[in-house]
Amino acid sequence: QSLFEQCLIGVPKFEGDLVEGAIDELPVNINSDELVGHYPTDALFVGNVVLKQGNSTLKTDKLRLTQTVDVSERTATATGNVFYSDPIVQLKGESAHTNLLNRDTDVTKSYYDMVGKQGRGYAEKVEVRDNNRFAVMKNGTFTSCLQGDNSWSVSGTTVIHDKEEEVAKVYNAVVRLGPVPVFYSPYLEFPLGDRRRSGFLIPSYRYSSTNDFEVTIPYYWNIAPNYDATISPHYISARGLQLQNEFRYLNVTGKGLLQGDYLPNDELADRDRWLFYWQHSGVINKVWRLNADVTRVSDIKYFTDLDTAYGNSTSGYATQNLSAGYADESFDFSLSTTRFQLFSDSAPSAYVTEPRLNINYFKPDLGLLDFKIFSEFTQFKNENPRLANIQRTHIEPVLNFPISNSYASLDSEVRLYSTYYRREEDDRFNNSGNFERTYSRVLPQYKADARMVFERRYGTNERFIQTLEPRVQYLYTPFDDQSRIQNIDSALLQNDTIGLFRNRIYSGIDRIASSNMVTAGFTSRVYDDKADEKFNISLGQIYHFTPQRSEKNTQASAINRNNDDGSLTWAADSMFKIDDLWGLRGGLQYDTRLSSLALANAIVEYKKDRDRVLQGSYRYANGDYINATLDGFANNNPPQFLEGISQVGAVASWPLMDRVALVGRLYYDTKQNQPAEQFAGIQYNSCCWGVGVTYERKIIGFDQSSRYDEKVSLILKINGLGQGIDLGSQNMLEQGILPYRRGF
């Protein structure tokens, strides 16, 4: 039995079946020992009085009922041992006053318990309003702890329970641990269901070898239904006081989040540290699109020194991207700008696209053909005056001629890459040599992509469907020596079983490699009778008739250098859901030019529920292959740490007695023979609170050898507010630089 079910045993339940019907159509039934009545306006019930109306029940020693002749008003006043209950709340107080026509009820000096949910407290006066939607309490307290457990409570001059919004709002809130007040806030809000964001943000404590002791105290401010803010002073003993401000908004332009953190004169780094983050996504009447994804920090070591949700020590750079555009079914354009902040001290100054204009048009079913055209105007700028500004205009029309009959389909495609470059050099510096001032490149491309689908049914009463999907593609692109074009946005792409069938081996536009090759492969999938894919395996390879090159000179990377042809790249991927618990997944890429595996990864996972997870993983990347992907960008002698990846991972999460969440994670680098990340966490949960400790040791830098940082975090949390009790395993699994992501 889960902890949540055990806790619910201590919570009052609503007995009897619910009565439907509007309040003023329900009869009022009153039992008492005695009745003295002035008909029809006044009646006094004395002794064991029980008033029932619909789902509400009121018990008291004495009840006085007054009613106007035309029954336009009917109120009951109870005094002595008042007990009121309905499907939402139960109240025990001294006196109560109920309007029987709209069910507004006031109870004085009352203890209250939520029905079917954790949540109770005391109030000088409880006003139940708006057909039981609101319970407004004067000088009230609230806790989700069960009777007899006063681990924590919140008191406020006014506490408003809103059943519809599933939220409790507390004004002049004082939080107490047991009898001891520990925290004050002018306004506090916390969820009573799972709908609202928890406004009751609990202080968090951390100790790390670099920052010593840290404490964050968040203040949640619910400005309006579609605006809220969280202001959190964050004290770091080794650095100083940082202020973290988060603002969330929802309006006609879309949904967004702004985060501004500021740490004046950081003692360790003796400078001011700040972070700015803005994320926005909005679609206005289905066609206008506004997007922003901006992260900027004061210095390159910011994410290594300070904790934030918007970047961590593994981030190599921060992106600032703004875009606005229009899109309908067959046409779209967008105007955007992208800028980067690189976090390595030896970084060349980064190019910026300012602006970039994309215009695309799609016309499927143009007779037998499908037509589309991509076009892009980009201006690359650079602060370093030595580096030229480049204007690039690119137009790429594509014509597809899909033909298919009952057993095969062939999609032949003709594409034209036409690109025009114009460089603006700064005359103070001589022309940077091998790049032309203006250059144009026109490259046609032909692709023929043939597919077939076979299927068979097998298993007991044909439970399973297995498909076999062979695919063959021929790709031809003539060679054009692009060494005269500066490569700003093209990176070598990886060839997994899907990447094999791409029509290019470089991203971006600056490099379009020649190709005269056939890609052949197949995929086989198995579905069960619930249309769930249980297994798939894919295999593919590329056979080059002529070497694939984009530049004539040979200083290119190992991949291009040896100019081979023949069957060079192989790839395989597979996934197997053995049953509802166990699953396997893996993939590998083999490159004959390296005569070794280029990349390989494998995962085995056991998952019973969100608290019981076991995962083993292995990732391999060949050192030469990595250099190829960093082709020419990393300075010529690749830093010592780029020897390749061989990382074994083990993740485990298992609860004890349904109360204690245990999480462990280890990633070990077998090439460097050292751990990459070690993480351990334990969280004890009771019905209304949880406390936990996590420890993380991770690599944060390299000089002659990897530098490590260790961090211990204390977790304090409130349980019993939402629908269930989360032991916290998922949260701990997702912390750290190598977070757990479900494999299936």
Place this chain on the structure above:
Amino acid sequence: CGFSLRGTTYTIPSQLKTIELFSSDPNGPLNRALRNELRLNNVKVITASQNLLADKTMQNSLAHPRFGVVSSNEFRDTVSIFANGKSAEYQLSLEVTAHLIIPNSGIYPINVKVQRSFFDNPLAAMQKNSEQEIIREELRVQAAQELVRRLSSFRPEMITEND
């Protein structure tokens, strides 16, 4: 070995040959990929006016099945690091939940999860950013293909089962 040729695309059950496609972002990249994938598999697509029908009676009065993406989430996680602590490989994953509403049969949720990894290089941010955009677009196409495949693996008897 028992394989029979089923033609060029997945056979979509006859009841799903015409579909009303609904979406909260009809011209967004994911819905475009889904619309294109449905077209490639010869499914006639009608654009649904309102977004999603809530109550049962309305659902049974539908002329055609309604299909559309209800929620989609993208994740970018570091899956391996270099010896200097910087990310070596990022894994992009896309989780999509779609609903298939079949008149007087019911609402069938379909969950799809696709993931790809790629190498990062802090010194080549612009190149890696364009690579990431390619992979994000490929993930949308993969998810759309997976959604359509799941449609094709809906068996006629599954649909009329709880008629």
Place this chain on the structure above:
Amino acid sequence: KTGDTDEPMHITSDDQSLDMTNSVATFTNNVVITQGTIKITADKVVVTTPGGDQEKAIIDAYGSPLTFYQLQDDGLPIEGNANHMRYELASEKITLNGNAYISQVDSHVKGENIIYLVKEQRLEAKGKKVTTVLNPKQAEKK
């Protein structure tokens, strides 16, 4: 209605017997008492008129159950029944006991023992368990 008690009272029944000396009249079988809008039906009624003074008559009615009916000033009926009823004309006090029940259009009261003062329209109920039901607001009467 008020003024009912000033109306003449008629009592009909299958059998009657009169005991002149201590002025006690006993009516049995299908006894019906009417006075203005008041109407009482019972199995047996005993009317005692202390000292022969009609004004101070005391009526004891027994039934299984006996029924009581009266129109109120607002034109709405008030009905009741019980095993035994004592109606004292002088004080205009009706006492019902033995699963006594009184009902009006929008409410009714059950109890062991109910006292109803006709002139002041005041009602008192006692006993192990008094049950009162207030019906929802009727459709607009006016």
